[in-house]
Amino acid sequence: GIQVEQSPPDLILQEGANSTLRCNFSDSVNNLQWFHQNPWGQLINLFYIPSGTKQNGRLSATTVATERYSLLYISSSQTTDSGVYFCAVEDWNRDDKIIFGKGTRLHILP
Amino acid sequence: DGGITQSPKYLFRKEGQNVTLSCEQNLNHDAMYWYRQDPGQGLRLIYYSQIVNDFQKGDIAEGYSVSREKKESFPLTVTSAQKNPTAFYLCASNDGIGETQYFGPGTRLLVL
Numbered sequence: 001g002i003q004v005e006q007s008p009p010d011l012i013l014q015e016g017a018n019s020t021l022r023c024n025f026s027d028s029v030n031n032l033q034w035f036h037q038n039p040w041g042q043l044i045n046l047f048y049i050p051s052g053t054k055q056n057g058r059l060s061a062t063t064v065a066t067e068r069y070s071l072l073y074i075s076s077s078q079t080t081d082s083g084v085y086f087c088a089v090e091d092w093n094r095d096d097k098i099i100f101g102k103g104t105r106l107h108i109l110p
Numbered sequence: 111d112g113g114i115t116q117s118p119k120y121l122f123r124k125e126g127q128n129v130t131l132s133c134e135q136n137l138n139h140d141a142m143y144w145y146r147q148d149p150g151q152g153l154r155l156i157y158y159s160q161i162v163n164d165f166q167k168g169d170i171a172e173g174y175s176v177s178r179e180k181k182e183s184f185p186l187t188v189t190s191a192q193k194n195p196t197a198f199y200l201c202a203s204n205d206g207i208g209e210t211q212y213f214g215p216g217t218r219l220l221v222l
Binding site: 040044045048086097098101102103 | 143145147150151152153154155158168169198200202209210211212213215216218
């Protein structure tokens with residue numbers, strides 16, 4: 001099945017800094033989603049982005065499907081951005097099951 | 111408000127005991143999913159259901175069972191055959207293939 005790899009695994013930044021999180025996937029996918037998991041475990045969908053670029057406030061995402069990667073950009077980080085960011089793809093070879101990466105754990109220091 | 115609810119928030123299981131985790135959604139979504147998350151890990155798919163009265167095994171279905179008798183409900187039973195059940199369990203739903211997934215708040219299961 002598809003392999004999803006995220007980097008870096010951990011990231012510590014000062015409040016106000018910018019960051020780029022990467023998601024590589026090993027095969028063609030039907031769609032790609034980015035999620036944020038807060039410290040209490042709640043997962044929130046950030047972007048549904050099978051290709052192209054989307055922006056929502058301080059966050060933006062770009063997926064280059066032909067090169068099998070996606071990037072999540074966080075600008076002017078705030079402490080509330082802390083948590084784990086997951087990339088998830090649909091594996092069309094496996095009944096469209098959704099496969100998650102292991103996540104990037106982001107710590108924003110005040 | 112529309113959303114997904116999971117109960118209980120915390121659950122303790124004794125050795126040899128079956129326990130059932132509840133998941134209810136009022137989003138009118140056809141598809142529902144159960145994931146398991148271990149500390150520092152991503153989510154692994156246990157079972158999923160794309161329509162009422164039908165469900166499929168995910169990657170780690172052994173020791174778990176589900177039912178989908180109603181569109182809005184997808185309970186997960188952790189059986190005594192699951193030897194390492196301590197984990198965070200997340201329920202999700204979406205409106206079909208290619209649609210955004212929405213998650214419940216999760217249930218933390220601990221074995222005594």
